[in-house]
Amino acid sequence: MKQYKLGHKSLDFPLIQGGMGVGVSLGNLAGHVAKQGCMGVISTVQIGYRRENFYRDSLNANREALREEIAKAREIAGGKGMLAINCMVAANQYNEMLKCALEEGIDAIISGAGLPMVMPELAEGYEVALAPIVSSAKAARVILQTWQKKYGRFADFIVLEGRGAGGHLGFKREQIDEEGMSLENLLQEVLKEVRIYEEKKGAWIPVFVAGSVFDGYELAKYQKLGAFGAQIGTRFIATEECDASPEFAKLLCEAGQEDIMILQSPVGLPGRVLSTEFTRKVKEVGRIAPTRCVNCLKTCDPATTPYCISEALMQAAQGNREKGLFFSGENAGRINRIYRVEELIGEIRDQWEECQ
Numbered sequence: 001m002k003q004y005k006l007g008h009k010s011l012d013f014p015l016i017q018g019g020m021g022v023g024v025s026l027g028n029l030a031g032h033v034a035k036q037g038c039m040g041v042i043s044t045v046q047i048g049y050r051r052e053n054f055y056r057d058s059l060n061a062n063r064e065a066l067r068e069e070i071a072k073a074r075e076i077a078g079g080k081g082m083l084a085i086n087c088m089v090a091a092n093q094y095n096e097m098l099k100c101a102l103e104e105g106i107d108a109i110i111s112g113a114g115l116p117m118v119m120p121e122l123a124e125g126y127e128v129a130l131a132p133i134v135s136s137a138k139a140a141r142v143i144l145q146t147w148q149k150k151y152g153r154f155a156d157f158i159v160l161e162g163r164g165a166g167g168h169l170g171f172k173r174e175q176i177d178e179e180g181m182s183l184e185n186l187l188q189e190v191l192k193e194v195r196i197y198e199e200k201k202g203a204w205i206p207v208f209v210a211g212s213v214f215d216g217y218e219l220a221k222y223q224k225l226g227a228f229g230a231q232i233g234t235r236f237i238a239t240e241e242c243d244a245s246p247e248f249a250k251l252l253c254e255a256g257q258e259d260i261m262i263l264q265s266p267v268g269l270p271g272r273v274l275s276t277e278f279t280r281k282v283k284e285v286g287r288i289a290p291t292r293c294v295n296c297l298k299t300c301d302p303a304t305t306p307y308c309i310s311e312a313l314m315q316a317a318q319g320n321r322e323k324g325l326f327f328s329g330e331n332a333g334r335i336n337r338i339y340r341v342e343e344l345i346g347e348i349r350d351q352w353e354e355c356q
Helices: 027-035 058-077 094-103 137-151 183-201 216-224 246-254 277-285 309-317 341-354
Strands: 004-006 009-011 015-017 039-043 082-088 108-112 129-134 158-161 207-210 229-232 260-264 270-274
Touching (some): 009 082, 015 341, 027 039, 027 082, 058 082, 082 094, 094 108, 137 183, 158 183, 183 207, 183 216, 216 229, 260 277
Parallel strands (some): 015 229, 108 129, 207 229
Antiparallel strands (some): 004 009, 260 270
Protein backbone atom coordinates (compact mmCIF):
# COMPACT_ATOMS: atom_id res chain seq x y z
CA MET A 1 0.00 0.00 0.00
CA LYS A 2 1.31 3.44 -0.91
CA GLN A 3 2.14 5.67 2.04
CA TYR A 4 1.70 9.46 1.91
CA LYS A 5 4.43 10.83 4.17
CA LEU A 6 3.86 14.05 6.11
CA GLY A 7 6.65 14.97 8.48
CA HIS A 8 7.49 11.92 10.62
CA LYS A 9 4.16 10.19 9.99
CA SER A 10 2.19 9.07 6.97
CA LEU A 11 -1.34 8.54 5.64
CA ASP A 12 -2.76 5.59 3.73
CA PHE A 13 -4.93 7.98 1.71
CA PRO A 14 -4.27 11.72 1.14
CA LEU A 15 -7.45 13.02 2.76
CA ILE A 16 -7.78 15.47 5.64
CA GLN A 17 -11.05 15.91 7.49
CA GLY A 18 -11.45 19.65 7.98
CA GLY A 19 -11.30 21.07 11.48
CA MET A 20 -14.75 22.45 12.32
CA GLY A 21 -15.73 24.36 15.43
CA VAL A 22 -17.37 24.94 17.75
CA GLY A 23 -17.82 21.33 18.81
CA VAL A 24 -18.31 19.85 15.34
CA SER A 25 -15.06 17.95 14.86
CA LEU A 26 -13.82 16.61 18.17
CA GLY A 27 -12.33 13.31 19.26
CA ASN A 28 -15.02 10.98 17.97
CA LEU A 29 -15.04 12.24 14.39
CA ALA A 30 -11.29 12.77 14.22
CA GLY A 31 -10.57 9.34 15.67
CA HIS A 32 -12.81 7.52 13.19
CA VAL A 33 -11.27 9.42 10.26
CA ALA A 34 -7.74 8.56 11.40
CA LYS A 35 -8.83 4.93 11.84
CA GLN A 36 -9.39 4.85 8.05
CA GLY A 37 -5.76 5.89 7.42
CA CYS A 38 -6.57 9.56 6.82
CA MET A 39 -5.98 12.69 8.94
CA GLY A 40 -8.60 13.38 11.58
CA VAL A 41 -8.69 16.95 12.85
CA ILE A 42 -9.93 18.29 16.19
CA SER A 43 -10.96 21.94 16.24
CA THR A 44 -9.65 23.71 19.36
CA VAL A 45 -12.01 26.71 19.13
CA GLN A 46 -14.05 26.87 22.35
CA ILE A 47 -13.61 23.12 22.68
CA GLY A 48 -14.53 23.20 26.37
CA TYR A 49 -17.88 24.93 25.90
CA ARG A 50 -19.78 21.99 27.42
CA ARG A 51 -17.74 21.96 30.63
CA GLU A 52 -19.19 23.31 33.87
CA ASN A 53 -16.27 25.75 34.42
CA PHE A 54 -16.27 27.19 30.88
CA TYR A 55 -17.64 30.65 31.69
CA ARG A 56 -15.60 30.94 34.90
CA ASP A 57 -12.30 29.73 33.48
CA SER A 58 -12.48 29.17 29.73
CA LEU A 59 -8.75 28.57 29.29
CA ASN A 60 -8.59 25.64 31.69
CA ALA A 61 -11.93 24.32 30.45
CA ASN A 62 -10.62 24.37 26.89
CA ARG A 63 -7.31 22.76 27.81
CA GLU A 64 -8.99 20.01 29.83
CA ALA A 65 -11.39 19.29 26.99
CA LEU A 66 -8.61 19.25 24.38
CA ARG A 67 -6.65 16.67 26.36
CA GLU A 68 -9.74 14.50 26.69
CA GLU A 69 -10.64 14.75 23.01
CA ILE A 70 -7.11 13.91 21.86
CA ALA A 71 -7.09 10.87 24.15
CA LYS A 72 -10.50 9.79 22.85
CA ALA A 73 -9.42 10.18 19.22
CA ARG A 74 -6.19 8.29 19.82
CA GLU A 75 -8.03 5.35 21.40
CA ILE A 76 -10.49 5.15 18.49
CA ALA A 77 -7.78 5.49 15.81
CA GLY A 78 -5.75 2.64 17.24
CA GLY A 79 -2.48 3.97 15.87
CA LYS A 80 -3.74 4.39 12.32
CA GLY A 81 -3.65 7.54 10.21
CA MET A 82 -2.75 10.87 11.78
CA LEU A 83 -4.38 13.11 14.38
CA ALA A 84 -4.19 16.88 14.11
CA ILE A 85 -5.63 20.00 15.65
CA ASN A 86 -6.92 23.05 13.83
CA CYS A 87 -5.93 26.11 15.86
CA MET A 88 -7.01 29.63 14.87
CA VAL A 89 -4.39 32.40 14.98
CA ALA A 90 -7.21 34.89 15.70
CA ALA A 91 -8.07 33.14 18.98
CA ASN A 92 -6.81 34.75 22.18
CA GLN A 93 -5.82 31.34 23.56
CA TYR A 94 -3.83 30.36 20.46
CA ASN A 95 -0.46 29.87 22.15
CA GLU A 96 -1.87 28.00 25.13
CA MET A 97 -4.01 25.61 23.08
CA LEU A 98 -1.20 24.89 20.66
CA LYS A 99 1.17 24.11 23.54
CA CYS A 100 -1.42 21.86 25.14
CA ALA A 101 -1.76 19.80 21.96
CA LEU A 102 2.02 19.54 21.65
CA GLU A 103 2.28 18.25 25.21
CA GLU A 104 -0.30 15.59 24.33
CA GLY A 105 1.83 14.40 21.38
CA ILE A 106 -0.44 15.53 18.54
CA ASP A 107 0.80 14.43 15.10
CA ALA A 108 0.12 17.68 13.23
CA ILE A 109 -1.03 21.26 13.72
CA ILE A 110 -3.03 23.05 11.04
CA SER A 111 -3.33 26.78 11.62
CA GLY A 112 -5.20 29.56 9.84
CA ALA A 113 -7.59 32.49 10.50
CA GLY A 114 -4.50 34.68 10.33
CA LEU A 115 -0.88 34.03 9.48
CA PRO A 116 0.72 31.52 11.90
CA MET A 117 4.09 33.26 12.02
CA VAL A 118 5.20 32.04 15.47
CA MET A 119 4.05 28.44 15.16
CA PRO A 120 7.59 27.06 14.54
CA GLU A 121 8.85 28.79 17.68
CA LEU A 122 6.03 27.39 19.80
CA ALA A 123 6.59 23.89 18.38
CA GLU A 124 10.37 23.88 18.76
CA GLY A 125 11.61 20.60 20.21
CA TYR A 126 8.46 18.66 19.34
CA GLU A 127 8.15 16.01 16.63
CA VAL A 128 5.10 17.43 14.91
CA ALA A 129 4.07 18.31 11.36
CA LEU A 130 3.24 22.00 10.90
CA ALA A 131 0.86 23.28 8.25
CA PRO A 132 -0.44 26.79 7.56
CA ILE A 133 -3.80 27.39 5.92
CA VAL A 134 -3.54 29.89 3.07
CA SER A 135 -5.95 31.40 0.56
CA SER A 136 -3.39 33.02 -1.74
CA ALA A 137 0.11 32.68 -3.12
CA LYS A 138 1.07 35.87 -1.28
CA ALA A 139 0.12 34.39 2.09
CA ALA A 140 2.07 31.20 1.28
CA ARG A 141 5.12 33.25 0.32
CA VAL A 142 5.06 35.42 3.46
CA ILE A 143 4.69 32.41 5.78
CA LEU A 144 7.28 30.22 4.07
CA GLN A 145 9.77 33.08 3.83
CA THR A 146 9.35 34.05 7.50
CA TRP A 147 9.57 30.47 8.76
CA GLN A 148 12.74 29.81 6.78
CA LYS A 149 14.55 33.05 7.63
CA LYS A 150 13.55 33.32 11.27
CA TYR A 151 13.42 29.69 12.37
CA GLY A 152 15.16 27.66 9.66
CA ARG A 153 11.90 25.69 9.41
CA PHE A 154 9.80 24.69 6.42
CA ALA A 155 6.13 23.78 6.33
CA ASP A 156 5.53 20.04 6.39
CA PHE A 157 2.44 20.57 4.26
CA ILE A 158 0.07 23.38 3.28
CA VAL A 159 -3.71 23.58 3.15
CA LEU A 160 -4.94 25.84 0.35
CA GLU A 161 -8.50 26.88 1.22
CA GLY A 162 -10.46 28.24 -1.71
CA ARG A 163 -13.51 30.47 -1.87
CA GLY A 164 -15.94 27.52 -1.81
CA ALA A 165 -15.15 26.59 1.79
CA GLY A 166 -17.54 26.73 4.71
CA GLY A 167 -17.04 29.11 7.59
CA HIS A 168 -14.77 32.11 7.47
CA LEU A 169 -13.20 32.79 4.08
CA GLY A 170 -9.82 34.39 3.50
CA PHE A 171 -11.19 36.62 0.75
CA LYS A 172 -12.85 40.00 0.45
CA ARG A 173 -16.53 39.74 -0.35
CA GLU A 174 -16.06 40.95 -3.94
CA GLN A 175 -13.31 38.37 -4.59
CA ILE A 176 -15.56 35.40 -3.91
CA ASP A 177 -17.29 35.70 -7.27
CA GLU A 178 -14.23 36.65 -9.35
CA GLU A 179 -13.44 34.20 -12.14
CA GLY A 180 -9.71 34.38 -11.49
CA MET A 181 -10.17 33.23 -7.88
CA SER A 182 -11.03 29.65 -8.81
CA LEU A 183 -9.37 26.91 -6.78
CA GLU A 184 -7.64 25.69 -9.95
CA ASN A 185 -6.01 29.09 -10.49
CA LEU A 186 -5.10 29.52 -6.84
CA LEU A 187 -3.47 26.08 -6.78
CA GLN A 188 -1.17 26.93 -9.67
CA GLU A 189 -0.17 30.22 -8.07
CA VAL A 190 0.54 28.61 -4.70
CA LEU A 191 2.48 25.71 -6.25
CA LYS A 192 4.72 28.22 -8.03
CA GLU A 193 5.65 29.79 -4.68
CA VAL A 194 5.99 26.45 -2.93
CA ARG A 195 8.46 25.14 -5.52
CA ILE A 196 10.92 27.88 -4.54
CA TYR A 197 10.98 26.59 -0.99
CA GLU A 198 10.98 22.95 -1.99
CA GLU A 199 14.31 23.62 -3.69
CA LYS A 200 15.66 25.21 -0.51
CA LYS A 201 14.30 22.40 1.65
CA GLY A 202 15.42 19.69 -0.73
CA ALA A 203 12.09 17.94 -0.29
CA TRP A 204 8.48 18.14 -1.38
CA ILE A 205 6.05 20.42 0.49
CA PRO A 206 2.64 18.79 -0.14
CA VAL A 207 -0.33 21.06 -0.86
CA PHE A 208 -3.84 19.92 0.08
CA VAL A 209 -6.73 21.73 -1.61
CA ALA A 210 -9.84 22.62 0.36
CA GLY A 211 -13.09 24.43 -0.25
CA SER A 212 -15.52 22.84 -2.73
CA VAL A 213 -13.78 19.44 -3.05
CA PHE A 214 -16.71 17.04 -2.76
CA ASP A 215 -15.71 13.54 -3.86
CA GLY A 216 -12.97 11.23 -5.11
CA TYR A 217 -13.37 12.38 -8.71
CA GLU A 218 -12.60 15.95 -7.71
CA LEU A 219 -9.70 14.84 -5.53
CA ALA A 220 -8.21 13.06 -8.54
CA LYS A 221 -8.76 16.13 -10.71
CA TYR A 222 -6.82 18.40 -8.35
CA GLN A 223 -4.04 15.84 -7.95
CA LYS A 224 -3.55 15.94 -11.72
CA LEU A 225 -3.16 19.71 -11.34
CA GLY A 226 -0.40 19.24 -8.77
CA ALA A 227 -2.16 18.88 -5.42
CA PHE A 228 -1.00 16.20 -2.98
CA GLY A 229 -4.48 15.58 -1.60
CA ALA A 230 -7.63 17.29 -0.34
CA GLN A 231 -9.21 18.52 2.85
CA ILE A 232 -12.97 17.98 3.08
CA GLY A 233 -15.07 19.42 5.88
CA THR A 234 -18.81 19.79 5.38
CA ARG A 235 -19.44 16.23 4.18
CA PHE A 236 -18.11 14.91 7.50
CA ILE A 237 -20.82 16.81 9.37
CA ALA A 238 -23.32 14.46 7.72
CA THR A 239 -21.82 11.39 9.37
CA GLU A 240 -22.98 9.33 12.32
CA GLU A 241 -19.66 9.95 14.09
CA CYS A 242 -19.76 13.75 13.87
CA ASP A 243 -19.52 15.35 17.31
CA ALA A 244 -22.24 17.94 16.62
CA SER A 245 -25.93 17.28 17.20
CA PRO A 246 -27.60 15.05 14.56
CA GLU A 247 -29.83 18.07 13.89
CA PHE A 248 -26.90 19.75 12.12
CA ALA A 249 -26.60 16.78 9.74
CA LYS A 250 -30.37 16.76 9.17
CA LEU A 251 -30.31 20.46 8.32
CA LEU A 252 -27.56 19.84 5.78
CA CYS A 253 -29.49 17.01 4.16
CA GLU A 254 -32.59 19.21 3.89
CA ALA A 255 -30.75 22.23 2.49
CA GLY A 256 -30.80 23.08 -1.20
CA GLN A 257 -28.29 25.20 -3.06
CA GLU A 258 -30.58 28.20 -2.54
CA ASP A 259 -30.18 27.84 1.24
CA ILE A 260 -26.44 28.60 1.18
CA MET A 261 -25.47 32.23 1.71
CA ILE A 262 -22.58 34.57 2.45
CA LEU A 263 -22.85 36.44 5.74
CA GLN A 264 -20.47 39.10 7.06
CA SER A 265 -19.00 37.72 10.26
CA PRO A 266 -18.28 39.77 13.40
CA VAL A 267 -14.59 39.01 12.89
CA GLY A 268 -14.60 41.12 9.72
CA LEU A 269 -14.57 38.31 7.18
CA PRO A 270 -17.26 36.91 4.93
CA GLY A 271 -18.49 33.49 5.97
CA ARG A 272 -20.48 30.84 4.13
CA VAL A 273 -23.46 29.59 6.15
CA LEU A 274 -26.84 27.94 5.84
CA SER A 275 -29.83 30.27 5.80
CA THR A 276 -31.77 29.83 9.06
CA GLU A 277 -34.00 31.75 11.42
CA PHE A 278 -30.85 33.14 13.05
CA THR A 279 -29.38 34.56 9.82
CA ARG A 280 -32.73 36.09 8.93
CA LYS A 281 -32.93 37.74 12.35
CA VAL A 282 -29.40 39.13 12.06
CA LYS A 283 -30.26 40.71 8.72
CA GLU A 284 -33.53 42.14 10.06
CA VAL A 285 -32.49 43.58 13.43
CA GLY A 286 -28.84 44.33 12.65
CA ARG A 287 -27.46 43.46 16.09
CA ILE A 288 -28.04 40.76 18.69
CA ALA A 289 -26.03 41.99 21.67
CA PRO A 290 -24.01 39.33 23.54
CA THR A 291 -25.21 38.48 27.03
CA ARG A 292 -21.86 37.05 28.17
CA CYS A 293 -18.30 36.95 26.88
CA VAL A 294 -15.21 34.81 27.34
CA ASN A 295 -12.93 37.10 25.30
CA CYS A 296 -12.30 34.43 22.68
CA LEU A 297 -11.22 36.47 19.63
CA LYS A 298 -8.54 39.13 19.27
CA THR A 299 -10.60 41.11 16.75
CA CYS A 300 -13.93 41.13 18.60
CA ASP A 301 -15.35 44.05 20.60
CA PRO A 302 -18.33 42.83 22.68
CA ALA A 303 -19.70 46.39 22.85
CA THR A 304 -20.14 46.65 19.09
CA THR A 305 -20.15 43.13 17.64
CA PRO A 306 -23.35 42.37 15.68
CA TYR A 307 -23.65 39.04 17.50
CA CYS A 308 -21.48 36.62 19.48
CA ILE A 309 -19.95 34.28 16.91
CA SER A 310 -18.93 31.75 19.58
CA GLU A 311 -22.40 31.57 21.11
CA ALA A 312 -24.01 31.20 17.67
CA LEU A 313 -21.63 28.35 16.76
CA MET A 314 -22.20 26.62 20.11
CA GLN A 315 -25.92 26.73 19.46
CA ALA A 316 -25.38 25.24 16.01
CA ALA A 317 -23.34 22.37 17.47
CA GLN A 318 -26.33 21.66 19.71
CA GLY A 319 -28.69 21.72 16.72
CA ASN A 320 -30.55 24.92 17.66
CA ARG A 321 -31.95 26.18 14.36
CA GLU A 322 -33.31 29.40 15.88
CA LYS A 323 -30.12 30.57 17.58
CA GLY A 324 -27.38 28.68 15.74
CA LEU A 325 -25.04 29.78 12.94
CA PHE A 326 -24.43 26.75 10.73
CA PHE A 327 -21.22 27.01 8.69
CA SER A 328 -21.30 25.11 5.41
CA GLY A 329 -19.31 24.67 2.20
CA GLU A 330 -20.73 25.67 -1.16
CA ASN A 331 -21.57 22.06 -2.08
CA ALA A 332 -23.89 21.49 0.89
CA GLY A 333 -26.83 21.28 -1.50
CA ARG A 334 -25.36 18.06 -2.89
CA ILE A 335 -25.54 16.31 0.51
CA ASN A 336 -28.69 14.22 0.80
CA ARG A 337 -27.90 11.45 3.29
CA ILE A 338 -25.96 10.63 6.42
CA TYR A 339 -22.99 8.25 6.14
CA ARG A 340 -20.78 6.36 8.50
CA VAL A 341 -17.22 7.70 8.30
CA GLU A 342 -15.88 4.38 7.03
CA GLU A 343 -18.51 4.34 4.30
CA LEU A 344 -17.92 7.96 3.21
CA ILE A 345 -14.15 7.59 3.00
CA GLY A 346 -14.58 4.25 1.21
CA GLU A 347 -16.81 5.89 -1.40
CA ILE A 348 -14.37 8.77 -1.92
CA ARG A 349 -11.50 6.33 -2.24
CA ASP A 350 -13.37 4.11 -4.74
CA GLN A 351 -14.16 7.15 -6.90
CA TRP A 352 -10.53 8.26 -6.72
CA GLU A 353 -9.29 4.80 -7.74
CA GLU A 354 -11.52 4.87 -10.82
CA CYS A 355 -9.48 7.83 -12.03
CA GLN A 356 -6.04 6.29 -11.53
